[in-house]
Amino acid sequence: MQVAPVPPVARPLLVFTDLDGTLLDHDTYSWKPAAAALEELRRRGVPVVLNSSKTKAEQLCLRREMENSHPFIVENGAAVYVPEGYFPGLGDRLEPGKLEREGDFLIRRFGAPRSKALELLAELRQEGYQFEGFHDWTPEQLSEVASLPRERAARALERCCSEPVLWRGDSASLHYLQERADAAGLRLVQGGRFLHLMGRFDKAEALGWLRELYEADGRPRCTVALGDSPNDAAMLDAADVAVVIRSRRSNSIQPDGPERVIRTAQPGPKGWQEAMEQVLGGYGCREPAGRGETE
Secondary structure, eight states, X not given: OOOOOOOTTSOOEEEEEOTBTTTBOTTTOOOGGGHHHHHXXXXXXXXXXXXXXXXXXXXXXXXXXXXXXXXXXXXXXXXXXXXXXXXXXGGGGOBTTTEEEETTEEEEEOSOOXXXXXXXXXXXXXXXXXXXXXXXXXXXXXXXXXXXXXXHHHHHTOOSSEEEEEEOSOHHHHHHHHHHHHHTTEEEEEXXXXXXXXXXXXXXXXXXXXXXXXXXXXXXXXXXEEEXXXXXXXXXXXXXXXXXXXSTTGGGOOOSOGGGEEEEEEEHHXXXXXHHHHHHTTTTTSSOOGGGGGO
């Protein structure tokens, strides 16, 4: 991959990316078509933060494959995992229920526990509504539904704060589900394959918290967010450059400020590579603008 060097006046880059259908191919789950861009970002010292519906267990495996050592965001913004020592002094700000230590990570939690979503779904099932969710499936069953290898399916079932479901009802019953979720203080978000029932948090809130940590040195970052489905919309709106990866649902995503939006011609990691070649060439980040001017 050959790209023009970023001009000296450019702000440092900070990349947040969805996974399924974005950095990962929708069918094969491979990220290899974006390997050249990922390597160039690594060479330039640009953090790539995974921000996905995937669980901690899933993302730990992917980070090892990609040689990614940066913080990551799980279950659509439910929690941020920061490697111990990544941000000096962060470990001195622990607060039960919000910022805690777990093994080699500091965890900033944003969402209600998964149990709250499961309680609502149990009520709806008793009322006769038809659906299936991760709580219902074995690794073998999820493997078949999502075309995942069994070991990956097992990692996907290790959830803390959200429940993906396949809703079997009509539009009226789906509207009722939305009403019940609202009344319970939960959100319903459409992902690439599943509806996600979760607390009132999103990928943008986690992005904003992490961005503040990266900018604690006084250097505003040019944030780039990449996504392909409606559950990425808030994250795309929160970034300086919004990359909409082509997919079945990407036309429904309309980020604010069309002048800062890249829409790819190719889907998945091929589109990711396509977009990052533009970004690495300086697209959208040559001069401080908007949020960066005042910080």
